[in-house]
Amino acid sequence: MTTQIQDQIQARRTFAIISHPDAGKTTMTEKLLFFGGAIRDAGTVKAKKTGKFATSDWMEIEKQRGISVTSSVMQFDYDDCRINILDTPGHQDFSEDTYRTLMAVDSAVMIVDAAKGIEAQTIKLFKVCRLRGIPIFTFINKLDRQGKEPLELMEELEEVLGIESYAMNWPIGMGKEFLGIYDRFNNRIEQFRKDGTDRFLPLTEDGGLAVDHSMKKTSYYTQALDDIMLLNEAGNDFDQEKVKNGKMTPVFFGSALTNFGVQTFLETYLQFAPTPQPRKTDADVEINPVTDEFSGFIFKIQANMNPAHRDRIAFVRIVSGKFERGMTVTLSRTGKTFKLTQSTQFLADERETVETAVAGDIIGLHDTGSYQIGDTIVGGKKTFSYEKLPQFTPELFVRVTAKNVMKSKHFNKGIMQLVQEGAIQYYKTLHTEDVILGAVGQLQFEVFEHRMKNEYNVDVRMEPIGNKIARWIQNEGDVKESMSSPRSMLVRDRYDRYVFLFENDFAMRWFHDKNDNIELFSLL
Ligand code: G4P
Numbered sequence: 001m002t003t004q005i006q007d008q009i010q011a012r013r014t015f016a017i018i019s020h021p022d023a024g025k026t027t028m029t030e031k032l033l034f035f036g037g038a039i040r041d042a043g044t045v046k047a048k049k050t051g052k053f054a055t056s057d058w059m060e061i062e063k064q065r066g067i068s069v070t071s072s073v074m075q076f077d078y079d080d081c082r083i084n085i086l087d088t089p090g091h092q093d094f095s096e097d098t099y100r101t102l103m104a105v106d107s108a109v110m111i112v113d114a115a116k117g118i119e120a121q122t123i124k125l126f127k128v129c130r131l132r133g134i135p136i137f138t139f140i141n142k143l144d145r146q147g148k149e150p151l152e153l154m155e156e157l158e159e160v161l162g163i164e165s166y167a168m169n170w171p172i173g174m175g176k177e178f179l180g181i182y183d184r185f186n187n188r189i190e191q192f193r194k195d196g197t198d199r200f201l202p203l204t205e206d207g208g209l210a211v212d213h214s215m216k217k218t219s220y221y222t223q224a225l226d227d228i229m230l231l232n233e234a235g236n237d238f239d240q241e242k243v244k245n246g247k248m249t250p251v252f253f254g255s256a257l258t259n260f261g262v263q264t265f266l267e268t269y270l271q272f273a274p275t276p277q278p279r280k281t282d283a284d285v286e287i288n289p290v291t292d293e294f295s296g297f298i299f300k301i302q303a304n305m306n307p308a309h310r311d312r313i314a315f316v317r318i319v320s321g322k323f324e325r326g327m328t329v330t331l332s333r334t335g336k337t338f339k340l341t342q343s344t345q346f347l348a349d350e351r352e353t354v355e356t357a358v359a360g361d362i363i364g365l366h367d368t369g370s371y372q373i374g375d376t377i378v379g380g381k382k383t384f385s386y387e388k389l390p391q392f393t394p395e396l397f398v399r400v401t402a403k404n405v406m407k408s409k410h411f412n413k414g415i416m417q418l419v420q421e422g423a424i425q426y427y428k429t430l431h432t433e434d435v436i437l438g439a440v441g442q443l444q445f446e447v448f449e450h451r452m453k454n455e456y457n458v459d460v461r462m463e464p465i466g467n468k469i470a471r472w473i474q475n476e477g478d479v480k481e482s483m484s485s486p487r488s489m490l491v492r493d494r495y496d497r498y499v500f501l502f503e504n505d506f507a508m509r510w511f512h513d514k515n516d517n518i519e520l521f522s523l524l
Contacts, residue, residue, distance in 0.1 A: 011275075013360075018109070023111045025111055100373065104299040105134065110122060113142055128524060144257065179220055182228060289321075294378065295318075331375060332383040436465070470500070508520075
């Protein structure tokens with residue numbers, strides 16, 4: 001491999017932003033794109049999050065602001081880095097794809113609303129990152145509004161998420177009294193709503209302001225200094241190794257909307273964010289990104305992304321080597337070879353045909369039904385497969401039938417293909433073998449219904465059976481089918497494993513009290 005390609009790989013930073021809806025992910029993305037020069041105006045996003053198939057917040061930015069960004073992946077350059085941001089759809093778009101996207105990044109940026117603290121969706125996404133042991137950087141947003149005390153927020157991070165934290169900077173005041181941030185990492189104070197040279201104020205060795213300034217007389221400044229002293233004495237020390245392993249999160253404060261603290265965050269983040277990481281095969285061999293052989297895996301398949309194209313795109317995370325359009329690759333699962341002529345890259349401007357890309361990048365491949373989620377493609381002669389992507393525990397369930405019983409052949413075919421593709425999870429009841437579908441988010445059902453009609457010509461009837469807690473069984477041999485009840489329904493998954501669908505926590509505990517020999521477990 002030439003040093004030029006090696007350098008290109010080392011310059012890649014591939015991450016996702018995780019947050020609860022409304023914490024500011026879209027706003028933050030827009031500001032980052034602005035710094036990267038990918039868009040001209042970093043104004044306020046007033047995204048109306050309506051529309052059933054609004055596939056991404058970025059598409060909303062596109063519509064609202066008349067700028068052309070593409071959903072799912074954004075790429076831009078900053079300093080000497082090439083940055084790939086992967087969208088993790090939330091709101092009504094939350095689905096297993098959101099989780100799977102986290103399998104394709106090397107780090108995550110977690111946005112927390114200062115007034116709300118750690119919220120439900122953030123916890124779910126955090127857990128997936130945590131399991132992968134990837135670095136997580138925290139941006140506490142909306143400091144221009146009154147929020148929780150910063151020390152309380154730090155405590156929440158440690159207690160709710162169980163991750164050590166290190167404040168890279170600290171707010172001075174908040175809301176109407178927000179004066180700026182005390183930047184522990186860069187040894188300066190960054191003033192809020194100040195442009196130009198006096199935006200940054202230097203600190204002395206003792207940690208106080210080195211210049212005369214009216215801020216010094218405020219209680220907010222004194223409070224910030226007290227807090228910093230407390231953090232220095234009783235807080236965690238910054239530990240780069242822990243950051244690298246996802247055991248410690250560097251915390252930044254700011255306000256995405258007013259574009260405050262975002263650039264400081266970006267620059268500091270880039271110093272610590274990992275370059276493309278190696279990945280393990282299912283034979284436990286680690287593949288280094290800087291190798292000659294091209295390889296990658298499919299983490300998402302999106303149908304009808306653009307109604308004008310009516311196509312499917314398979315998203316590939318390149319793990320090693322270099323992609324060149326027209327190259328021949330082997331799909332490891334089937335051994336089939338393909339020439340990759342139709343490839344898409346995601347730049348600020350529409351979908352463009354990509355000629356080359358390297359490890360760390362995401363490319364989109366035109367898919368006519370050959371690919372499945374989790375598939376590996378390799379450029380060399382020796383094929384291998386990357387470790388399986390995890391299956392996630394669904395929370396929503398529906399019972400599904402074909403409206404027209406004469407269509408049952410198409411119905412079964414459609415379900416099997418969509419299940420294999422990873423669009424939805426399949427379960428069946430015992431004896432009657434009713435089909436039950438499980439999903440992480442409502443959108444998966446809507447997409448399923450839409451695709452069954454459009455691709456398989458089957459109208460389906462879906463009867464919601466609501467939220468359930470799904471648990472698999474360690475010692476299947478001890479399960480008796482008589483244990484099934486309306487509140488703890490026993491079903492089988494697509495691999496024929498037993499699964500209990502509990503109505504709620506109470507039903508699960510009750511079951512456990514009665515059957516303490518049954519060992520239950522959840523997927524991710
Ligand atoms: P999301 O993608 O995470 O869902 O959040 P998004 O960026 O869309 O932001 C949600 C709302 O929060 C937006 O208000 C946005 O302007 C606001 N917001 C984002 N960052 C900040 C910040 O730093 N300070 C303040 N004060 N507000 C911020 P919106 O579009 O008006 O919607 P809404 O407020 O009516 O819900």
